[in-house]
Amino acid sequence: MSAIDHLLHANVSYAKTFPGPRPLRPKLRLAVIACMDSRLDLFGALGLDIGDAHLIRNAGGLPTDDVLRSLALSQRSLGTREVVLIHHTECGMQGFDDVAFRAELASESGHEPPWDVPGFSDIRATMRTSIAVVRGCLWIPHRDDVRGFIFDTATARIDEVLA
């Protein structure tokens, strides 16, 4: 069985205890921006229930233009107000050489990637920058409650970074 066939099998069991329809608008009026990392189960780690919050995730959990697009839509069309940003220890974007990565892709494919998302060294400084990017984004109507946390992949504890 491929990994995907394993998931299809698990989905049948999951559906048997699924609570059924919930509203499109998130109940907690919350959007979470986090890394794609495989050790980060946001429902578990934050005690979320089905229907509670939007979950926006990319490599690094960084507020790229596409993340800001999703967040603008989340707040303007679907009623969220609070924002939580989550970076984590032992991240693949920590120490990542984005310039070399893009050069490698351009050289192999003959096409320059359209993104420019640098890796980082100091995760807490990066979080302060991420918070500032969201707070400074004019397309996001609610920017008072933007808070940032570091998830520890060894202990699962989240630790707040004050802006």
Place this chain on the structure above:
Amino acid sequence: MSAIDHLLHANVSYAKTFPGPRPLRPKLRLAVIACMDSRLDLFGALGLDIGDAHLIRNAGGLPTDDVLRSLALSQRSLGTREVVLIHHTECGMQGFDDVAFRAELASESGHEPPWDVPGFSDIRATMRTSIAVVRGCLWIPHRDDVRGFIFDTATARIDEVLA
């Protein structure tokens, strides 16, 4: 208590039963691309365990440039090979007027948004396009196992869309 304070409290309980460190590289060598929708708990719906798969999520679950960046990093730096795309019923991007949305943001802020991500009408046709975008992306080394599913927000069942 704000929504965020509620999450902090839940995290303390979660950490008590967390299994501890897992490797940075996803065990199933899988990346999942899905919508940010609040009713989609990917760990539950796909039977994922901590450390199994990368989870990339945005508004619509659409393969934007930032999603392709994350996927390229997932495969090239962190060893994933299979890709699962998940769109879902009752999506906020279904019938979404992106042109009006961007005009509204530009008018209010005085700055034109840099993204251009249209809403969709036929979710299965959109999935076929999404699969084709990933399969056509020259920056992604492994494009043989790219499969797409529609998650039903009422029943939690996933239904495959053949490309």
